[in-house]
């Protein structure tokens with residue numbers, strides 16, 4: 001087990017810089033998830049930690065050691081790849097044992113270790129099979145097993161679940177989380193799926209265009225997004241964003257007035273963010289009024305797209321008795337649950 | 350009305366595959382005729398070779414396939430001639446050494462060109478490819494001059510050195526290594542293997558079909574090689590089988606029946622090599638079908 005510390009990490013391919021100075025401290029035993037849209041530099045960061053990419057500038061520390069110039073095998077890490085990267089010509093036992101090839105353990109200890117890992121992953125019955133005879137989830141387990149046998153200080157995962165179907169992904173998500181609780185090893189996990197990030201992480205690192213946007217617990221990034229990007233990236237469906245103007249403690253947006261004190265000069269532009277969950281269809285005193293344009297039933301609830309004077313907002317409505325399409329509805333929201341963003345996208349409170 | 354229409358199209362559907370296989374489909378007739386012609390063209394020389402090896406000399410120039418008076422005397426003669434075994438062994442030795450060496454180095458260089466980014470990579474690759482465009486007939490002169498100055502004339506090494514690595518094989522292997530995802534190599538790198546071990550125990554097993562195909566090509570190419578072994582060897586003890594077989598005809602008359610017999614015997618190892626490696630090719634294809 002070990003801490004991981006990233007300081008001013010920069011990566012450039014030729015003249016194009018793809019990571020622009022990243023700082024992050026991962027505590028010992030922490031489960032950190034990197035999330036962000038495609039091409040934001042998640043994999044690059046992870047691969048630099050693994051030692052598969054050279055560091056352009058900055059430092060990476062694993063434990064107390066600067067590892068910038070260490071070979072991947074000397075960094076005491078193990079990595080699980082998106083397409084498993086288990087060897088088709090070897091049995092499961094050989095594949096799992098592959099991580100021990102260079103270890104100095106006596107042979108009997110190695111076999112014992114392989115058996116232990118297989119037991120943890122419930123793969124004992126499959127040890128003599130070839131990967132071709134395994135399902136996708138089992139293959140991914142083999143890949144995780146190969147990483148586990150080496151008992152590394154840090155586990156690195158690069159989108160390990162994205163080749164699995166939705167149900168299996170949910171199951172493996174849980175298993176990886178349990179595994180973490182059991183072995184307690186530091187984990188850095190990359191995904192572009194915000195649900196995966198929310199459900200597994202101790203802390204989430206949200207990235208965009210080679211910059212970290214916010215680092216925080218799932219609750220923090222959900223309830224206190226640092227900027228418009230995080231607010232819209234986390235949570236599904238996305239947060240409703242309404243442009244408004246601030247003047248004397250009141251924001252005017254979509255023809256309505258919201259009273260709130262913000263550190264802004266009069267006449268400043270402001271963006272109001274309201275999560276669909278916080279926008280309720282109501283009868284009485286309402287913030288907005290609009291027409292239901294589309295309904296998306298999800299079972300327990302229904303997502304209602306509502307046109308409020310030329311703008312489309314999404315509200316969560318009752319799954320049993322949603323308002324019909326074309327109905328005039330009132331929408332209310334608590335000011336305390338609203339988010340306010342300055343024109344540069346930063347959160348105002 | 351609608352019903353008969355549906356019935357008719359259903360009939361057509363049912364008939365279609367049968368008629369495609371059947372003899373009445375003109376396209377099928379053309380296809381089968383062409384295939385049969387191709388097969389005859391390919392097989393005829395072999396049939397003729399086998400047939401001639403069982404004939405007496407007087408029947409040599411009759412084109413009948415079944416000899417009037419079949420005889421095993423030619424085989425007895427060839428197999429009792431000690432030179433035949435010597436040449437056979439020479440060919441086998443030369444072809445095996447060059448195959449092992451060429452497959453090894455082609456795969457090594459092809460891998461490096463495919464998976465490593467280094468200065469001059471493209472130039473090296475183009476240089477290797479460009480040698481493919483020069484025919485053997487043109488290369489034998491520089492090979493000969495080179496062998497003479499190094500003292501390689503009339504030695505096994507002299508016969509083998511031009512084939513110890515091949516441009517075609519390098520190119521083939523480079524293309525095949527493209528199909529091995531980098532993740533596999535990186536996973537192995539993290540597991541602590543050095544670059545040679547990664548190549549040997551991770552990358553190579555994933556391209557066994559290509560290795561087998563390449564091994565067959567190279568073995569056959571060297572087994573049947575004629576011009577260069579003829580030029581570089583002087584002493585009969587160093588002749589390869591194709592070179593040696595021609596000396597059966599150096600005496601007054603051309604003893605075609607003996608040449609044909611030797612040639613028939615010479616095909617046996619090629620068949621064996623093919624059968625051995627074919628198994629690996631099929632297994633390899635089955636393995637390559639395993640997707641992530």
Ligand SMILES: Nc1ncnc2c1ncn2[C@@H]1O[C@H](COP(=O)(O)OP(=O)(O)OP(=O)(O)O)[C@@H](O)[C@H]1O
Nearest residue numbers: 013018036037038039040041042043044045191192
């Ligand atoms: N070898 C390379 N040469 C040049 N640019 C590269 C290279 N590898 C990655 N990049 C660039 O670096 C940026 C970050 O890539 P990276 O693979 O880290 O993205 P990612 O966040 O993992 O995305 P995804 O979710 O699609 O995996 C991308 O813009 C990509 O084009």
Ligand SMILES: [Mg+2]
Nearest residue numbers: 042043044158
């Ligand atoms: Mg990635």
